[in-house]
Amino acid sequence: MDYQALYRKYRPQRFDEVVGQDHVTHTLGREVVDGKIAHAYLFAGPRGTGKTTSARLLAKALNCVNRTTEAEPCNACDSCIDIAAGTSLDVIELDAASHNKVDDIREMRINVSTVAAGENARRVYILDEAHMLSRAAGNALLKTLEEPPSHVVFVLATTEPYKLLDTIRSRAQRFDFHPVAHDVLADYLADIARREGFEAGSSALAAVATHARGSVRDAMSLLEQVAALGAGKVDVPGVTRALGIADQEAFSRLAEAIVANDAPGALGLVAELAAQGADLRRFAADSVGFFRGVFLAQYAPNLEEVVDEPAEILAQWRNLAKAMPAADVLRAVDHLGDALMHLRQGREERLVLELAVLRLTRPDTAIDPASLGARIARIEDRMRRADKAGTAAPVESEPQAAPAPLESVPTPVTSAPDDTVASKKPEPEPVSADAGETAEEPGEDATERATEEVTEEPAEEPAASPEAEADPVDLATIEQIWPAVVATMRERAGPSRHALLKEASPVAIEGSAVVFDVPDHLTFHLERLREDASLHAKVSEAINEMIGAALTMEFRAAEEAAADEHDEPVLAAVPDKAELEDAPAATEDPEALVIDMLSGEVVTD
Numbered sequence: 001m002d003y004q005a006l007y008r009k010y011r012p013q014r015f016d017e018v019v020g021q022d023h024v025t026h027t028l029g030r031e032v033v034d035g036k037i038a039h040a041y042l043f044a045g046p047r048g049t050g051k052t053t054s055a056r057l058l059a060k061a062l063n064c065v066n067r068t069t070e071a072e073p074c075n076a077c078d079s080c081i082d083i084a085a086g087t088s089l090d091v092i093e094l095d096a097a098s099h100n101k102v103d104d105i106r107e108m109r110i111n112v113s114t115v116a117a118g119e120n121a122r123r124v125y126i127l128d129e130a131h132m133l134s135r136a137a138g139n140a141l142l143k144t145l146e147e148p149p150s151h152v153v154f155v156l157a158t159t160e161p162y163k164l165l166d167t168i169r170s171r172a173q174r175f176d177f178h179p180v181a182h183d184v185l186a187d188y189l190a191d192i193a194r195r196e197g198f199e200a201g202s203s204a205l206a207a208v209a210t211h212a213r214g215s216v217r218d219a220m221s222l223l224e225q226v227a228a229l230g231a232g233k234v235d236v237p238g239v240t241r242a243l244g245i246a247d248q249e250a251f252s253r254l255a256e257a258i259v260a261n262d263a264p265g266a267l268g269l270v271a272e273l274a275a276q277g278a279d280l281r282r283f284a285a286d287s288v289g290f291f292r293g294v295f296l297a298q299y300a301p302n303l304e305e306v307v308d309e310p311a312e313i314l315a316q317w318r319n320l321a322k323a324m325p326a327a328d329v330l331r332a333v334d335h336l337g338d339a340l341m342h343l344r345q346g347r348e349e350r351l352v353l354e355l356a357v358l359r360l361t362r363p364d365t366a367i368d369p370a371s372l373g374a375r376i377a378r379i380e381d382r383m384r385r386a387d388k389a390g391t392a393a394p395v396e397s398e399p400q401a402a403p404a405p406l407e408s409v410p411t412p413v414t415s416a417p418d419d420t421v422a423s424k425k426p427e428p429e430p431v432s433a434d435a436g437e438t439a440e441e442p443g444e445d446a447t448e449r450a451t452e453e454v455t456e457e458p459a460e461e462p463a464a465s466p467e468a469e470a471d472p473v474d475l476a477t478i479e480q481i482w483p484a485v486v487a488t489m490r491e492r493a494g495p496s497r498h499a500l501l502k503e504a505s506p507v508a509i510e511g512s513a514v515v516f517d518v519p520d521h522l523t524f525h526l527e528r529l530r531e532d533a534s535l536h537a538k539v540s541e542a543i544n545e546m547i548g549a550a551l552t553m554e555f556r557a558a559e560e561a562a563a564d565e566h567d568e569p570v571l572a573a574v575p576d577k578a579e580l581e582d583a584p585a586a587t588e589d590p591e592a593l594v595i596d597m598l599s600g601e602v603v604t605d
Contacts, residue, residue, distance in 0.1 A: 010192060014057070015057055020181060020214075028058055044176050079121070101134065142165075146171050186310075198232050198233070199234065208226065211245060258324070261363075265361075270353050280350060284343060288333055473547060481543065481546045489501050489542070493535055500535075514543075514552070515556065517557070
């Protein structure tokens with residue numbers, strides 16, 4: 001017999017040979033034993049998980065004359081041999097991708113009415129890739145699928161069950177096939193390698209199982225490819241060369257380069273992978289999965305229950321989760337995911353990947369919020385380390401920079417000698433214009449200065465009131481700082497309040513209140529300014545910060561201010577219409593008026 005691919009050679013011929021789908025095989029076997037066979041089944045799941053194989057096993061179990069008590073076919077009778085060889089007349093396999101028209105379904109409905117070839121046999125229709133049926137073909141199948149003849153069983157296999165019509169899904173008994181667990185798949189590959197006489201290492205088989213992602217058919221095809229490359233030897237270098245993938249060390253090197261901001265190291269890693277012939281698109285996809293694992297290791301203590309990976313990879317994820325900040329992990333997933341999207345669009349692979357790792361290792365080259373956040377976090381970390389390193393320096397220099405204590409100045413100052421008072425002054429006083437008077441009465445002057453120092457010192461304590469001793473504020477000072485106060489209100493009070501304050505201008509100071517004029521036509525502004533007590537507090541706080549004076553606010557209309565200036569305003573009487581006179585004709589020179597308005601001059605050419 002000609003050579004067969006491994007996945008065809010070792011296709012399961014019994015229910016107990018199906019890998020990783022015990023929940024399906026046990027249920028089907030129990031239904032066969034009990035004689036409770038449904039008229040239609042829907043097998044859904046990823047590729048290479050045993051959907052079509054299970055459908056064939058169901059057909060064998062239904063038509064086998066010597067099946068066991070556990071519903072296992074004998075694989076020796078004529079029916080089992082014909083079904084295994086694909087020549088049985090009672091098992092019809094159709095590809096929905098090429099039989100998706102109404103005419104194809106009509107022909108199948110005609111064939112359904114015919115009897116089975118064997119005595120007491122069941123006719124099984126296996127419709128593979130059932131999601132490829134058109135809507136019209138699916139609707140044409142509904143009646144036959146709902147009420148087929150008693151000897152007919154339909155099995156629909158699909159990888160995308162959500163594309164099937166709801167009316168089809170509701171008429172079939174559904175079984176979901178799961179991706180095969182990593183450990184189970186690796187053990188199965190080891191058994192196949194032993195049967196074939198391959199020299200296979202456990203780490204290499206684990207790499208093949210990881211790359212297959214739960215598909216038994218993909219795993220066996222990859223095993224066959226690696227064994228052919230290594231002349232029967234299956235090892236990790238052979239797996240990486242045959243599949244064009246990077247080993248786990250490459251992902252660790254990339255993570256270390258991101259943590260250390262080592263852009264040359266990351267770019268060198270990409271160059272090495274390109275020189276080795278690795279698939280850079282696959283490396284980007286595997287890197288996203290790798291950093292996803294690191295992210296899960298940071299937030300999921302039960303990592304074994306979340307992902308299906310070997311223990312070595314889980315340990316690697318946990319080690320990197322401790323050394324790599326969570327922000328860097330998320331940035332890696334985002335940037336590498338974006339790079340993978342660009343690669344799928346046909347961009348230049350190496351350039352796209354180099355730009356991605358450069359943004360990861362040098363956040364200053366990226367302007368996205370995540371990169372900016374990473375840069376701020378690093379700056380804050382450096383500042384914290386600098387603060388911890390420099391905490392001891394001020395303590396050592398404090399005695400030298402400390403001023404003379406207050407107790408050094410005697411509180412009971414009497415008529416002490418000149419040299420005694422002068423020796424206790426902390427600093428020499430500047431020479432004033434009254435030097436002659438100071439020379440005549442040195443003892444009395446020193447006594448006054450010492451008394452001022454003693455009385456001024458408590459003013460620095462928080463309990464003292466600076467308002468009582470502050471100099472009175474004049475209107476010129478308020479006018480000088482008012483633009484700056486208004487500017488600070490945009491951040492303190494918001495844009496709307498800032499717009500209100502722009503219309504107010506200080507005009508007077510009445511006691512501790514600053515009076516502001518608001519144009520008389522802006523009645524809304526005036527009402528808002530008068531009622532907003534919070535704004536008054538913010539403005540007073542800003543003024544206090546600038547000049548150290550606590551003032552209150554008072555707003556009024558400009559016409560009120562004009563009325564206050566005159567106690568008894570004299571209102572001019574409105575003339576009667578008969579008393580109105582026409583204005584005299586204008587006597588101004590138009591040319592002179594234009595020159596005056598435009599500040600021009602007449603130039604004679």
